[in-house]
Amino acid sequence: MMTERKTEQIVKFALYAIILAIFVWAYFTGAFQFILDHPGDLLYLTGQHLELIGISSALAICTAVPLGILVTRPKFKKFDWIVLNFANIGQTVPSLAILALVMSYFGLGFQTAVFALWFNSLLPILRNTVAGIDNVNPLIIEAGKGMGMTSKQIFFKVELPNAMYAIMAGIRTSVVINVGTAALAFLIGAGGLGDLIFTGISLFDTGIMLSGAVPVIILAIVIDKILSLIEKALIPRGLRRTPEYS
Amino acid sequence: MIEFENVTKVYESGNKKVTAVNDVSFHVEEGKICVFLGPSGCGKTTLLRMVNRLIPITKGTIKVNGKDVNNTDAIELRRSIGYVIQHNGLFPNMTIEENISVVPKLLGWEETKIKKRYDELMEMMGLDPEQFQKRYPYELSGGQQQRIGIARALAADPPVMLMDEPFGALDPVIREHLQNEFLKIQKEMKKTILFVSHDIDEAIKLGDQVAIFNAGKLMQFDTPDRILSHPKNDFVRDFVGEDRSLKRLSLLKVKDLVELIDGFVEGRNKSDWSGQVISVNDNLRTALSVMLSEPNGEAGVADEENNLLGVLHVSDFSLLNGVHPEDLTIVK
Ligand SMILES: Nc1ncnc2c1ncn2[C@@H]1O[C@H](COP(=O)(O)OP(=O)(O)O)[C@@H](O)[C@H]1O
Ligand SMILES: [Mg+2]
DSSP: OHHHHHHHHHHHHHHHHHHHHHHHHHHHTTHHHHHHHOHHHHHHHHHHHHHHHHHHHHHHHHHHHHHHHHHHSGGGGGGHHHHHHHHHHHHHSOHHHHHHHHHHHHOSSHHHHHHHHHHHHHHHHHHHHHHHHHTSOHHHHHHHHHTTOOHHHIIIIIIHHHHHHHHHHHHHHHHHHHHHHGGGGGGGTOOSTHHHHHHHHHTTOHHHHHHHHHHHHHHHHHHHHHHHHHHHHHSOHHHHTOTTTO | OEEEEEEEEEEEETTEEEEEEEEEEEEEOTTOEEEEEOSTTSSHHHHHHHHTTSSOOSEEEEEETTEEGGGSOHHHHHHTEEEEOTTOOOOTTSOHHHHHTHHHHHTTOOHHHHHHHHHHHHHHTTOOHHHHHTOOGGGSOHHHHHHHHHHHHHTTOOSEEEEESTTTTSOHHHHHHHHHHHHHHHHHHOOEEEEEESOHHHHHHHOSEEEEEETTEEEEEEOHHHHHHSOOSHHHHHHHOTTHHHHHHTTSBHHHHHHHSTTHHHHSOOTTOOSOEEETTSBHHHHHHHHHTSTTSEEEEEOTTOOEEEEEEGGGGGGGTTOOGGGSSOOO
């Protein structure tokens, strides 16, 4: 327990150190200067980036959570392995391969990027939703049944609140990964901060490259923070101190 | 009040069949506690859960208050029957008040009535309503959680309660404490209670009637005293143990023995008594143990107001030969 906490702190510290190093690097290669010189471009690309993440993540949440809930219902329990395996395959295929695959249907551009990002975001949410609901203590479901709750009431009052911790963790992971993956969208002409990153790479200009990378990092951190606030509001207080309880 | 008629449960998983309850018939009277007793796996839980239809009945009928449970809507039936399980089953996402208010809310009670009932139940359980209202189950001790579990089952004042080893997971001291409280509460509530236990001492202490099972079959259905004094077969005899006469003593009170002694107060009074003192309300098993620890096998007997009535001797226990608790004043 104590050592686990310690490891977590060391990892966190190392992460902050790396981020700080990147910022320092960005400063000396002139990335911040570039950002200050082209505020309009940066704003525009960030907007595009946010649009890509926002739409694809929202779609992913809207599909993966209900799908996860569906496969935990007794009627559909038989099919959960099909769905999970399908999603697993989705995760194993590299993002670029998905892009290439979808491109042949949608062509280049925004739609393809959103589709690929959506597809890539499904698994963590789906897997955590299924695990979260499956791991709700069967005794409390049993208690709910015995007290005369309908299956709908058991789902909304018992299963869902007690699975919320896992579901939110899945969403957080998925969205944060998505922020990084969305940088690839530029490659298929969907814009976003990847524009600067890949331009920098092809021009061998680290400054330009980092002027795209640094905002991606900042976006990831800010979005993670916002999601953690939402998480606090959604997770019942009785579970917050004891994630292992459910 | 609750009638079991040729009740059978066969679990089928794949091609394997397990007869968990085998042609069981008996009748539990209103206001009584009936303990389902037997070793693990003998079908107690299965039988209990068929009453509120958590498990479908394979054959036979169960009637609650004259009505076949299979002709009652399962959801409605469950809301009218209190249900307590071993590990309390409290909802970790709900506060104590929310947990207790679940069934009243399902039944659509008014806000003020629910709140009033919450206060009432907490007082009954000896817990401060204010203090626990906004707390969550994880903040409570095991004993407190189990009390909330019982309060929750009592919330809508159901006439029937099903309790599956409710004190099984508690340590002995707290268990005994909760058993005593439970009996005190039951004295006033007079619910009809089906209570699962694998502990013979608990069954004797709490049960008005005891149903002993072995491998799905009903071995004996009787009062605790009859089970102890007239075990019907070898299984029951073994299960209650060699010390069953000693266990029977716990069904009687010192009061009962004192009343069998002519002129106890006049003849046995020793105003200079300096040994141990027992109360007229102690059970005779406790009394005997106290007396055996005294060099001359004696103990003073005090009444409810702690006045010394007289001195009891171990030899007085011979008066109990052939005495059954139901012939005497009060048992519980
Ligand atoms: N869902 C089930 N499927 C198959 N067999 C079961 C099931 N539940 C219980 N059993 C079996 O039925 C028998 C009685 O179980 P149970 O009623 O839980 O006993 P007890 O409560 O007395 O310990 C046991 O042999 C058990 O293995
Ligand atoms: Mg059991």
